[in-house]
Amino acid sequence: MKLTAHLGKISWSLADKVLYVLYGFVQLWQVNQLVALQPDASSAGLALMDLGAFSILVAVNTWIMIVSDGSALAGVIQFGVEPSERRRVNTMALIIHVVIVGVATFGVYLAGHPLAEMVGDYRLGRVADILPLYALVTLPRMFCLKLIYRDMRMKDLFAADAIWFGVRTLLAWWFIRSGTLTSFDSLVAIDIAGMAASSLATMVLTRKELVFGWSGGISLGTYLRYGVPLAMATALNSAPRQLDNLAIGVFFGTGVAGAFTPAKNLYRVFEQAFDAVSTLLYPAAVRMYAQRRMEDMQVLITKAISVTLIPSIVAIVALELGLSNVITVVLGPTYTDAIAHFNVLIIAGVGMPFLLMNSIIAAMGQSMVIVKYSAMGLIAGAIAFFIVVLLDQPLLVGAALVTNTLVFGVLSVAHVRREIHFPLRAMARMIDDVRNVLQRTRG
DSSP, X not given: OOGGGGHHHHHHHHHHHHHHHHHHHHHHHHHHHHHXXXXXXXXXXXXXXXXXXXXXXXXXXXXXXXXXXXXXXXXXXXXXXXXXXXXXXXXXXXHHHHHHHHHHHHHHHHHHHHHHHHHTOTHHXXXXXXXXXXXXXXXXXXXXXXXXXXXXXXXXXXXXXXXXXHHHHHHHHHHHHTTOOOSHHHHHHHHXXXXXXXHHHHHHHTTTTOOOOSOXXXXXXXXXXXXXXXXXXXXXXXXXXXXXXXXXXXXXXXXXXXXXXXXXXXXXXXXXXXXXXXXXHHHHHHHHHXXXXXXXXXXXXXXXXHHHHHHHHHHHHHIIIIITHHHHHHHOGGGHHHHHHHHHHGGGGGTHHHHTHHHHHHHTTOHHHHHHHHHHXXXXXXXXXXXXXXXXXXXXXXXHHHHHHHHHHHHHHHHHXXXXXXXXXXXXHHHHHHHHHHHHHXX
16 A cells, blocks of 8 residues: 555544644643632532543443444445445444444433442432433434545544534633633533534535435345444443543542543543554555455555554653653643553553554454454453552552553454464564655655
8 A cells, every 4th residue: 555645635634633632732721720710629629520520421422432333333334335335334324323322321321320329429420411412412423424434535534523623622712711611511511512513514524425225235134243243342442441431430439530531631642643543544454355465464564553663662751751741840730640640541552553453353354353352451451450449549540441452452463463474573664664764865
C-alpha cells in the first residue's frame, strides 16, 4: 500500500484525531473551572464527585455503543463493500443497533438505583436516569459514522467531529462565563447538546447512503456469525477502558473516579493516535486479505507497528522522567492526583502498537480469536485491579488498563506473526524509513 495514494485520507484522519486531543485540553479547562466556580473547599470536593459520576455516564454509554458497533455496525464495512448489498446490510445493522442499545440502556436503568443504594452514592442513580436520553442522541451518530468509515470519507468524519467538539466547547465557554458550570447536570447538558448536533450533522452528511430495504443476498445468520463474536470481543476488550470508571466509583468512590478522569483525558493523546492508524488499517487489511495480497499485508503490518512503537517508547520515557509534571505547573494543583494516575496509565502505551493487530485479525475473519485474547486480557486486568483494591492504593487503579493492554497486545501480535509470518526485525523498519527520508532530503 502506497501511503502517497492515501495522503488526503491520512491527513484528514490525523486532523480528526487532533480535534480529540485539543478537546481533551478543553475538558481539562472545564475541570479547572468546575472546581474554581465552587463557593468553598467542601463544594470543590463534591464537584469532583459530580465529575466522577459524569465520567461514569459517558463511559457506560461509550461501552454500550462500542459493543453495538461490533455486533451491529462492523458488518456495514465487512458486507457493505458491494453496492448491491447496502440496502439489506444497512437495514439489518440499524435494527440490531437499536435493539442492542435499547436493551443495554434499559438494563442499566433498572440496575442503577439498587447499585446506588448499595454503595451509598445517589449519583449512580442519576447516571442510570439520564443514560437512556444520552444513548438516544448518540445512536444516529454511531450508525452514520460507520457509513463514513466504510467509504473512508475522512473529510466528512472531520466535519462531524468538528461540530461535536465545537458545540460542546462553545457551551462550556457559555456555562463558565455565566458561572453555571457547577454540577453534574451542567456537564450533562453540554454533552447531550453536542452529541445531538453531531448526530444531526452525520445524518446530513450521509443522507445519500441512508438507504434501506431487503434486496441483497447477505443472510441474517451470516451477518450475526460475523458480528456476534466481534461484539463479544469488543465488549471484553473495551471493558477495561470504559468501565474502569464505574469500577473505581464502586470500590473507591466517585471522587477518585473524578480525579482519574483528567488522567484518562491526557492519556487519550495516545489512544487517538492509535485510533487514527486503526481507522485506516482495517479497511486496507480487509481488501488485501480478500485479494490474497499477503506480501502487502506483511508490509502493512510491520509499518503500522514500527511507525508507532518507537515514538511511543520515546514519549513514555520522557513523561516518566518528569515531563508530565509540567502539566501540574500549567494547570494547577487540582491535577496532582491526575498526574499520578497518568504516569501509571502511559505505561500501557508500550502495548498499544501491538493492539493494532486486532484490525488484522478482524480483517482475516477470525473474530473468535479476538474474543479469546480479549477475555485473557480482561482477566489479567481484573486481577491487577483487585490487587490494587486489596492494597487500598487508589493512585494505582490504572494498573488494570496497563496489564490488560500489555497482555492483549502480546497475544495479538504473536497470533498475527503465526498467520502472516513476518519477522520481528521488520518492526524496526521505521529506522530505515527515517534514514531514507533524511538521505533524500539532503540530496
